[in-house]
Amino acid sequence: MSSSTGGGRLSTLAAAYVVARRDFLASLFSRSFIFFLIGPLFPLLIGGLAGGIGAQVQQNVEPPKLGVAMSEFDTLSIIRARHELAGKLNQGVPELIEVKGTKPGVPVDPAAAMRQSHANLAAILSGTPEAPVLTGPPGRIEQWQGVVSMIAYEATSQAPDRYPVVSLAKVATSTADQNRSRIITAQLGQVVLFLLTMLLAGMVLSNLVEEKGNKIIEVLAAAIPMDAVFLGKLFAMLAVSWVGLTVWGAMIGTVWIGAGHSLGDYPAPAVGWPMFLGLAVIYFSLAYLLLGSLFLAIGSMATTIREVQTLSMPISMLQLLNFFFASYAMSKPGSAMELIAAIVPFSSPLTMIARAALDAALWPHLLAIAWQVLCVAVLVRIGARLFRTWVMKSGPSGAKRRRWWQRGAAITVEAAGRSA
Amino acid sequence: MAGNAGEAAARPLAIEARGLVKRFDGFTAVDGVDLSVPEGAIYGVLGPNGAGKTTTLRMLLGIIDPDAGLRRVLGHERPHEVAHAIGYLPEERGLYPAMKAYEAIAFLGALRGLPLAEGRKRGKVLLEEHGLGYAIDRQIRQLSKGMAQQVQLLGTLVHDPRLVIFDEPFSGLDALNQGKLEKMIRGLAAKGTTVIFSTHVIAHAERLCDEVAIIAGGRVPFAGPVDVARDRIRPQVRLETRADEGPWRAALPADARHEGAFWYFNLPDSGIEPLLRALIEGEAGILSLSIERAGLHDAFVAIAGEAAARALEEDKPEEPRR
Numbered sequence: 001m002s003s004s005t006g007g008g009r010l011s012t013l014a015a016a017y018v019v020a021r022r023d024f025l026a027s028l029f030s031r032s033f034i035f036f037l038i039g040p041l042f043p044l045l046i047g048g049l050a051g052g053i054g055a056q057v058q059q060n061v062e063p064p065k066l067g068v069a070m071s072e073f074d075t076l077s078i079i080r081a082r083h084e085l086a087g088k089l090n091q092g093v094p095e096l097i098e099v100k101g102t103k104p105g106v107p108v109d110p111a112a113a114m115r116q117s118h119a120n121l122a123a124i125l126s127g128t129p130e131a132p133v134l135t136g137p138p139g140r141i142e143q144w145q146g147v148v149s150m151i152a153y154e155a156t157s158q159a160p161d162r163y164p165v166v167s168l169a170k171v172a173t174s175t176a177d178q179n180r181s182r183i184i185t186a187q188l189g190q191v192v193l194f195l196l197t198m199l200l201a202g203m204v205l206s207n208l209v210e211e212k213g214n215k216i217i218e219v220l221a222a223a224i225p226m227d228a229v230f231l232g233k234l235f236a237m238l239a240v241s242w243v244g245l246t247v248w249g250a251m252i253g254t255v256w257i258g259a260g261h262s263l264g265d266y267p268a269p270a271v272g273w274p275m276f277l278g279l280a281v282i283y284f285s286l287a288y289l290l291l292g293s294l295f296l297a298i299g300s301m302a303t304t305i306r307e308v309q310t311l312s313m314p315i316s317m318l319q320l321l322n323f324f325f326a327s328y329a330m331s332k333p334g335s336a337m338e339l340i341a342a343i344v345p346f347s348s349p350l351t352m353i354a355r356a357a358l359d360a361a362l363w364p365h366l367l368a369i370a371w372q373v374l375c376v377a378v379l380v381r382i383g384a385r386l387f388r389t390w391v392m393k394s395g396p397s398g399a400k401r402r403r404w405w406q407r408g409a410a411i412t413v414e415a416a417g418r419s420a
Numbered sequence: 421m422a423g424n425a426g427e428a429a430a431r432p433l434a435i436e437a438r439g440l441v442k443r444f445d446g447f448t449a450v451d452g453v454d455l456s457v458p459e460g461a462i463y464g465v466l467g468p469n470g471a472g473k474t475t476t477l478r479m480l481l482g483i484i485d486p487d488a489g490l491r492r493v494l495g496h497e498r499p500h501e502v503a504h505a506i507g508y509l510p511e512e513r514g515l516y517p518a519m520k521a522y523e524a525i526a527f528l529g530a531l532r533g534l535p536l537a538e539g540r541k542r543g544k545v546l547l548e549e550h551g552l553g554y555a556i557d558r559q560i561r562q563l564s565k566g567m568a569q570q571v572q573l574l575g576t577l578v579h580d581p582r583l584v585i586f587d588e589p590f591s592g593l594d595a596l597n598q599g600k601l602e603k604m605i606r607g608l609a610a611k612g613t614t615v616i617f618s619t620h621v622i623a624h625a626e627r628l629c630d631e632v633a634i635i636a637g638g639r640v641p642f643a644g645p646v647d648v649a650r651d652r653i654r655p656q657v658r659l660e661t662r663a664d665e666g667p668w669r670a671a672l673p674a675d676a677r678h679e680g681a682f683w684y685f686n687l688p689d690s691g692i693e694p695l696l697r698a699l700i701e702g703e704a705g706i707l708s709l710s711i712e713r714a715g716l717h718d719a720f721v722a723i724a725g726e727a728a729a730r731a732l733e734e735d736k737p738e739e740p741r742r
């Protein structure tokens with residue numbers, strides 16, 4: 001008897017690595033990878049269309065308000081004047097809100113009031129209608145300077161011959177401006193995450209179908225456990241995605257820096273840029289693994305691209321709904337809607353990346369990541385089981401086989417007849 | 421090869437299957453298959469297309485699990501545990517088209533636990549040894565179908581397996597390459613490798629196999645040495661006599677056929693000696709007498725039935741010219 005001089009038995013992970021390595025290198029050095037790299041240009045167009053949803057979200061977000069920290073009489077005068085002016089101007093007149101706690105004779109610290117406020121205050125108007133002081137971020141107070149002057153003019157008891165001069169007190173930022181900026185970051189995060197997962201999870205599907213077409217799947221199935229094939233394919237495409245992300249990141253970064261920009265010029269997410277980017281990579285990977293395992297399970301049932309399109313359509317539609325759901329949930333921070341969106345596995349990464357942009361608390365991310373990892377583990381396991389069940393008995397060869405079996409049955413009957 | 425049958429029966433088993441059952445969508449594709457494949461044997465799984473050969477082999481390899489029954493491959497009930505000692509060439513051949521020939525061989529070896537670097541080295545050597553040295557750096561898509569099949573065959577063997585399973589290995593090969601493959605199978609067996617192959621071409625099984633399993637309709641009506649299968653049919657006697665009539669005629673069985681100058685009949689249970697004596701004493705004037713042992717085809721017909729034999733012949737590919 002000969003003894004095998006080959007290697008030893010492969011563990012599932014080692015076998016998955018063999019498959020992943022092959023798939024990763026084959027994908028990287030294929031012509032289609034170039035198309036993959038330029039592919040996001042097209043989704044960006046879709047992203048622009050999806051921005052319509054974003055606009056809706058921004059509208060749903062509470063509009064920035066101007067806090068009034070004046071004496072009670074002056075505050076009433078200012079609010080009345082604003083009401084009259086709003087009727088004449090229709091737009092551009094900020095909503096006013098009285099800053100509580102101002103007492104006659106006690107000086108108000110507008111900057112502190114703005115920081116402590118939870119009323120989405122963009123700036124604070126203090127002083128008197130004759131000598132108004134506008135405190136807030138530079139862009140915002142410069143934008144409102146004119147209209148505040150008009151309100152103050154209306155509010156003065158005597159009719160002055162000129163508009164009061166509004167003194168500007170600049171502070172770094174306001175709660176409202178910060179929120180609005182972060183919402184843009186959150187939206188961008190969601191759109192990019194959604195598009196990337198859809199694009200890349202689709203890749204794993206076409207890779208599998210190609211493999212079934214090449215009849216290689218049986219060779220793999222005979223040599224290594226199907227779970228290893230499944231895991232190998234899933235993680236190979238994840239690695240390809242990371243390469244794609246690195247390339248895209250480097251390209252965008254180069255153009256960005258070349259244009260004289262830096263991250264500091266853009267609305268910083270609540271958790272800060274480094275943590276946000278780290279969470280984005282984690283949420284992308286988890287979203288990809290969730291969707292990819294689902295697509296792989298579907299791919300195991302399909303033998304042609306046409307079948308793949310038919311079978312994957314409902315999943316793509318559902319993922320689109322998840323995206324819309326997560327986008328909508330973002331406009332309701334702290335609501336039950338947001339909680340549900342964070343719990344539903346397929347909308348959870350999208351919801352949480354938005355949360356990372358809007359809320360500085362990190363513990364919800366730890367919970368969400370743990371939950372998503374659990375969901376990935378369960379889904380990958382279910383996916384691998386479906387894959388193992390379906391991959392070797394689907395498609396035309398299955399139909400052909402059935403015809404053979406039917407013939408086989410006929411032979412059995414005849415043989416039985418003969419023996420009788 | 422058939423001479424090794426007794427010897428093979430005494431060897432430990434490379435594969436043991438008991439009562440394997442596989443159903444697909446309510447249809448029973450394999451229905452209680454028993455197999456015992458001795459180590460180092462060349463074992464044929466013979467049956468028409470659709471008889472359950474591929475499903476049986478897939479169960480033995482662990483590609484699919486049986487719905488019932490027991491399988492033990494190289495002493496393990498889970499075939500993937502000994503995947504590194506098994507080589508498998510499926511009926512539907514497939515390689516990655518963009519891979520170079522030697523890389524494809526190395527990849528197939530890596531799937532069986534052979535380190536890639538070693539696989540590449542062995543792949544190049546194997547390609548050279550089999551006259552495909554010029555194709556080492558060619559992509560699979562640049563090779564002819566026959567060459568790609570040879571590359572896959574080499575990939576099946578690159579890790580030097582103890583057990584090789586071929587599913588319809590001769591299909592799609594031209595006569596020359598069928599001959600080469602037969603030689604390769606004999607070479608593997610000579611090294612002590614157990615070879616199992618499925619086929620619907622009886623001639624391949626008859627030429628190569630120590631033992632066969634005849635499979636039809638998902639069942640195995642016979643499994644054992646080729647000689648035993650043949651012995652299921654009595655040897656045929658062909659007799660030529662000088663005399664047309666005479667007392668010797670009483671020695672012939674009632675169902676003896678007279679065709680041309682010859683009489684044909686089954687060898688009687690009592691053997692050849694009493695027959696010869698009766699013919700001589702009955703003054704038959706024997707001109708020639710031969711005893712022809714039944715071929716595997718006749719055995720197949722007798723065991724599996726006419727329908728199975730017809731199905732077998734319908735899909736019969738071209739025979740190699742020898």
